[in-house]
Amino acid sequence: MSSKKENAHKKWSVLKEKLGSQDSDQTEANLENAEPELCIRLLQIPSVVNYSGLKKRLESSDDSWMVQFLELCGLDLLLEALDRLSGRGVSRISDALLQLTCINCVRAVMNSQKGIEYIVSNEGYVRKLSQALDTSNIMVKKQVFELLAALCIYSFDGHVLALDALDHYKTVKNQQYRFSVIMNELSVTDNVPYMITLLSAINAVILGTEELRGRMQLRNEFIGLQFLDILSKLR
Secondary structure, X not given: OOHHHXXXXXXXXXXXXXXXXXXXXXXXXXXXXXXXXXXXXXXXXXXXXXXXXXXXXXHHOOHHHHHHHHHOOHHHHHHHHHHHXXXXXXXXXXXXXXXXXXXXXXXXXXXXXXXXXXXXXXXXXXXXXXXXHOOOOHHHHHHHHHHHHHHHHHOXXXXXXXXXXXXXXXXXXXXXXXXXXXXXXXXXXXXXXXXXXXXXXXXXXXXOOOOHHHHHHHHHHHHHOOHHHHHHHHX
């Protein structure tokens, strides 16, 4: 084993020891100065504590740290975990909390310039993100729609990828229309903050293209799914 690997192994052992010795009511792992490699290893142990600590580290990271984290497949691990959790359902509060803290980490990545650039350059990530909509956890779905809306506004490519992701979700769920998932959620929810997020997502999808003809086409797609009727009921 090389000295570099030995040092990494020692750091990981120290980190595990530190995490293991903390109180059981701890809310987040202390990753304040953790290197990307250690955070990647920590992702192999999905827990609310670990995700909460990682979110804080991601939010405070600089560009070089974030690039390393991404190159080590950190985002891949987060999205794979989110996909597994979504498929599991949220019959337990612990699962719902795990989903929420995991998506919070994805959001922290996207809130960085390097993170969103990386996501936009890899269409598969946005598709994986959309699959997290397959859950009954409203807080998770709310965040996914917020992130898709952010991509629509971020750039032309982001808008294209967000629409592609909705198309992908439509295919996976055997739905007839790409915006069915948005309209179905809007028609059944009585959660006001969630309603606002869904309406904002619709607005972002329409305004995400600069061409008037494109905007009219997208608007008409929503109208065809009874958007005006649903909107009048919400009022």
